[in-house]
Amino acid sequence: MRPHAQKRGLTMKYLVLIPDGMADEPIAAFGGKTPMQQAKKPVMDALAREALVGTVSNVPADMVPESDTANLAILSYDPKVFSKGRSPLEAVSMGIEMAPDETAYRCNVVTLSDEGEAYEDKIILDHSADEITTAEADELIKALQAHFGNAERHFYTGVSYRHCLIRKNGNDRYSFMRPHDILGKRIGDYLPRAEDGGAEFLQMMRESFEILNHHPVNEARRARGLKPANSAWFWSPGKKPQLPSFKEKWSLNGAVISAVDLIKGIGLCAGMRSIDVEGATGNVHTNYKGKADAAITAFREGADLVYVHVEGPDECGHRAELENKVISIERIDAEILAPVLSYLKESGEDFKIMILPDHPTPIRARTHTIDAVPFFIYASDATLAGVDTFDEATAAAKGNYLANGYQLMEILTAN
Ligand SMILES: [Zn+2]
Known part of the structure; x- marks a missing residue:
C-alpha cells in the first residue's frame, strides 16, 4: 500500500470519523445490499472517489473484536501490547x-x-x-x-x-x-x-x-x-493501560468526541482532550449535529486531529434494527461529515479525512465480528483513484489490505 504522496505541513488538519459497527453483510431485505450500500451517503462517497481506499484488520486474529481493542488500534496503539479491557478505560x-x-x-x-x-x-x-x-x-x-x-x-x-x-x-x-x-x-x-x-x-x-x-x-x-x-x-x-502520549508520538494535538466512556478513556489515557457533547447518547437518536459542532470548535481551538466516534450503527447492529442502521449512516453523512467538511474547506488549510468503522456489527450476528473493515483516507491536496461508492465490497476490491490497524495513523500522517 502506498501512502499519499504529499507533505505534512504544520497546518494540516485531520478528521478521523468512526461510524462504530457500520460494516455489515449482504441483507436479503435490501436485495443483497449491505446497510452501507443501501444508505444514501453522498458526502462520504464523493470523498472516497478521490481517496486511498482499502480494508484493514483493527483487531488481531486471536483477540476479541471489542471497541476498546479496535479503537486503540486506530489511534495507533497495538492492542496486543496496550489492551487491558474496556473497564479501566471507562473508569478513567x-x-x-x-x-x-x-x-x-x-x-x-x-x-x-x-x-x-x-x-x-x-x-x-x-x-x-x-x-x-x-x-x-x-x-x-x-x-x-x-x-x-x-x-x-x-x-x-x-x-x-x-x-x-x-x-x-x-x-x-x-x-x-x-x-x-x-x-x-x-x-x-x-x-x-x-x-x-x-x-x-x-x-x-x-x-x-x-x-x-x-x-x-x-x-x-x-x-x-x-x-x-x-x-x-x-x-x-x-488494570489501567499505560499509553504513550499521542502528542509525543505524532506531534499532533488530538481531541476525542464520543458518547462512549471507553472511547473517551482511550483518548484521556493517550493524553488527548475528550470533549463531551450534550445529548450524545450513543444510540440512533444521538446528537449528530452537536458532534459536528464540537469537532469544528475543537479545530478552531487548535486541535490538529479530531477523532469523532459515533455509536449509532453499532447499537442498531446489536438490536438488529435494519432501517435504523441505514438511517444512522445517512445522518452521520449529512449531519456530521458534511458540516465538518464544509468547515475544513472554508478554513483554507490542507486537511485529511479518514473514515472507517472500528469493527463490523452485522445485523445477522447482532454482535461484533473480527472481519476486516473498509477504510478510506482522503487528502485535500491529492486526487487518487478511489471508489464510486464507499462500501465493504468496493473497498475489498481495491486490494489494499492492511493487516494491522495500528499502522493506519502512520499512513494517515505520512508525508
Ligand atoms: Zn458494539
Missing part, C-alpha cells in the same frame, strides 16, 4: 483515579427473566435494561455499593446501563462473559465459575438479583412497561 473517563493495584470491572445492570426460577436458570433478556436512564441506574448502583462496598470494593455510577466496580488486588486474568453476546440464553452456562477464581463475582451477581429485582426503581419501571434492571453483570476486568 469517569474521573476515577486508578492505583496500580486496582482492577476495574465493567458492571452492567441487565434484565434477567423473573419466573421464580433458580438464578442459574434465568434467561438474559437485555444487556442494557431498555437503556435505563442514568438517574435510575444511579439509585441501583448506590444500592449495590451499600451492600457490597468495603475497603477493597467500590461501585461507581457511569452512564445508562454501563457502570464500574473498582476492586483492590482484583483478579484480572479471569475471563468473564460479555452480556450482549448471550442475549436470550440461560445464564448458568456463562456465569463466573468458582473453580476459575470467580466465586466472589458469582456470589455478588446472585445477591444483586435479590437487591435489585424489587427495588422501587424497578417496580416503577415495570409499571411504565419497561424492563427492570434486576441483576449486576460483571465483565472485562483490567
Whole structure:
C-alpha cells in the first residue's frame, strides 16, 4: 500500500470519523445490499472517489473484536501490547483515579427473566435494561455499593446501563462473559465459575438479583412497561493501560468526541482532550449535529486531529434494527461529515479525512465480528483513484489490505 504522496505541513488538519459497527453483510431485505450500500451517503462517497481506499484488520486474529481493542488500534496503539479491557478505560473517563493495584470491572445492570426460577436458570433478556436512564441506574448502583462496598470494593455510577466496580488486588486474568453476546440464553452456562477464581463475582451477581429485582426503581419501571434492571453483570476486568502520549508520538494535538466512556478513556489515557457533547447518547437518536459542532470548535481551538466516534450503527447492529442502521449512516453523512467538511474547506488549510468503522456489527450476528473493515483516507491536496461508492465490497476490491490497524495513523500522517 502506498501512502499519499504529499507533505505534512504544520497546518494540516485531520478528521478521523468512526461510524462504530457500520460494516455489515449482504441483507436479503435490501436485495443483497449491505446497510452501507443501501444508505444514501453522498458526502462520504464523493470523498472516497478521490481517496486511498482499502480494508484493514483493527483487531488481531486471536483477540476479541471489542471497541476498546479496535479503537486503540486506530489511534495507533497495538492492542496486543496496550489492551487491558474496556473497564479501566471507562473508569478513567469517569474521573476515577486508578492505583496500580486496582482492577476495574465493567458492571452492567441487565434484565434477567423473573419466573421464580433458580438464578442459574434465568434467561438474559437485555444487556442494557431498555437503556435505563442514568438517574435510575444511579439509585441501583448506590444500592449495590451499600451492600457490597468495603475497603477493597467500590461501585461507581457511569452512564445508562454501563457502570464500574473498582476492586483492590482484583483478579484480572479471569475471563468473564460479555452480556450482549448471550442475549436470550440461560445464564448458568456463562456465569463466573468458582473453580476459575470467580466465586466472589458469582456470589455478588446472585445477591444483586435479590437487591435489585424489587427495588422501587424497578417496580416503577415495570409499571411504565419497561424492563427492570434486576441483576449486576460483571465483565472485562483490567488494570489501567499505560499509553504513550499521542502528542509525543505524532506531534499532533488530538481531541476525542464520543458518547462512549471507553472511547473517551482511550483518548484521556493517550493524553488527548475528550470533549463531551450534550445529548450524545450513543444510540440512533444521538446528537449528530452537536458532534459536528464540537469537532469544528475543537479545530478552531487548535486541535490538529479530531477523532469523532459515533455509536449509532453499532447499537442498531446489536438490536438488529435494519432501517435504523441505514438511517444512522445517512445522518452521520449529512449531519456530521458534511458540516465538518464544509468547515475544513472554508478554513483554507490542507486537511485529511479518514473514515472507517472500528469493527463490523452485522445485523445477522447482532454482535461484533473480527472481519476486516473498509477504510478510506482522503487528502485535500491529492486526487487518487478511489471508489464510486464507499462500501465493504468496493473497498475489498481495491486490494489494499492492511493487516494491522495500528499502522493506519502512520499512513494517515505520512508525508
Ligand atoms: Zn458494539
